[in-house]
Amino acid sequence: MALPSHATTFEKVWHYVFLVICGLIFLFLIAPILVVIPLSFNAEPYFTFTQKMLSLDPEGYSLRWYERLLEQGMNAPNAVAGWWSDMWNNAAWVRAAKNSFIIGIASTLLATVLGTVAALGLSRPEMPFKGPIMAILISPMIVPIIISATGLFFFYSATGLANTYPGIIMAHAVLGIPFVIITVTATLVGFDQSLTRAAASLGANPRRTFFKVTMPLILPGVISGALFAFVTSFDEVVVVLFVADFEQQTIPRQMWNGIREQISPTILAAATILVAVSIALLTTVELLRRRGERMRGITPS
Template sequence: MAVPTYAGPLERIWYYAFRVLCGLIFFFLIAPILIMVPLSFNVEPYFTYTREMLTFNPDGFSLRWYQDLFSSESWMTSIQNSLIIGVASTLIATFLGTLAALGLSRSEMPFKGLVMGLLISPMIVPLIISAAGMFFFYSSVGLANTLPGVILAHAALGTPFVVITVTATLVGFDHSLTRASASLGAGAGRTFFKIQMPLILPGVISGGLFAFITSFDEIVIVLFLAGVEQRTIPREMWSGIREQISPTILAVASILVAFSILLLTTVEVLRRRSERLRGMSPG
């Protein structure tokens, strides 16, 4: 968007200064990633730029740390655990969060504010408190140090994201469509899958992706609840930093950054599609 022709000198100065300020803030946030990714190709086992890397000498770059990642049994096990836990907890969180959002969207729902506050409380309560509470509760029911226990814990953390995104999608939902469906003889199930679900599906998928990212990146709950067999990628990275400093961690982090960018791009595409379906944006 260009500067308006009627803008005065101060407005023009602010126009460019604001964009420069936003660029500096963005650089401040992205600089650690920009530094980390090239280091994952370092041929030396150091966390610093070598002379060859600074002079762009090909001898200073290597894929050895990515090869170490995919040839390591512990890393591959942690990747497998993260995928299993992430997918399973996302499915549970998406199912529960969507049901909760549908209930909260109904006008006759009592105590909406209280229920909503309880549902999103895992986002507000400090994670260390939630982890400690889950540890004592799951220990008493035999779910500590088990894969189902970690999955249920991550599902509890991911459900609020699904509730928020689906609830935001339902804000612009035209409920006259469901009433028209009922008047034509369709049951509640047919109305949901044929009318409601196609319109709120972008919000459901967006919430599920946020829940998956939350599970994939979570470490505090894993430290409390997971055993040796349930080590995830963040847990393995934490152990690697404490026990054995290796640029393999940088290779894993670079892959996770690329994976996160892909997921967030998908979320943004789905958000725009949802707005178009609900008539909230042009085209």
């Protein structure tokens, strides 16, 4: 993108205009995510910067929405005795977080194990019907979520899986599977098959070969697939809306309620925490990708 020395004046001007345009687009991408962070510390119940906040007056800032995040739904938020157990058992957001993690982790495990094994089969050259099967396994990502949720709604009402944890976990696992398949097959593309043959010729049985040779090499792909699956579940609200009960409310479901009913800066506090979570996840995936490329001897091109 460096400007060549023979550039005309017009090209020079255009070059800087272009950079400004790109800067504005980057701002469009990132500003909405960053704007919630300072606003979540607002001392007033407004969704905008107050005069005090702009003048960086400490009085304009507070942690009250984070406290509210913990206290909402508690029996006795002001009691000293039993505050922790009350919070842990009754606070609406805490319960939603627990549900999100239970459902997220269970569905991630299911999706990752099934998806990784399937990806191993799919990337073998002798796999029959590879194209159609791949298309079916990826389809949960392409089919609009409202359609999957409607189908699950009918199916679960008929089979009694509606309003149960296993029902939601299975549904979320299906939605996460395409991500696991895509990332793990992408990792296996660069996988040197002669390594497994070498292991076999040295006397390792297939299971040992898998755990000692294949698995360590594809692990970065598997983990990033698992993270994608986890985020899919952690961020999913439509299926929860359709097939879950009050008991199984997750964080996104709680946010949905918050946005639709009593919109308050508590939502912004929750959003800020989720942004922090997504930054952590992004960092992890990026580090894993680099590690995976190093291990497979691919230099970044």
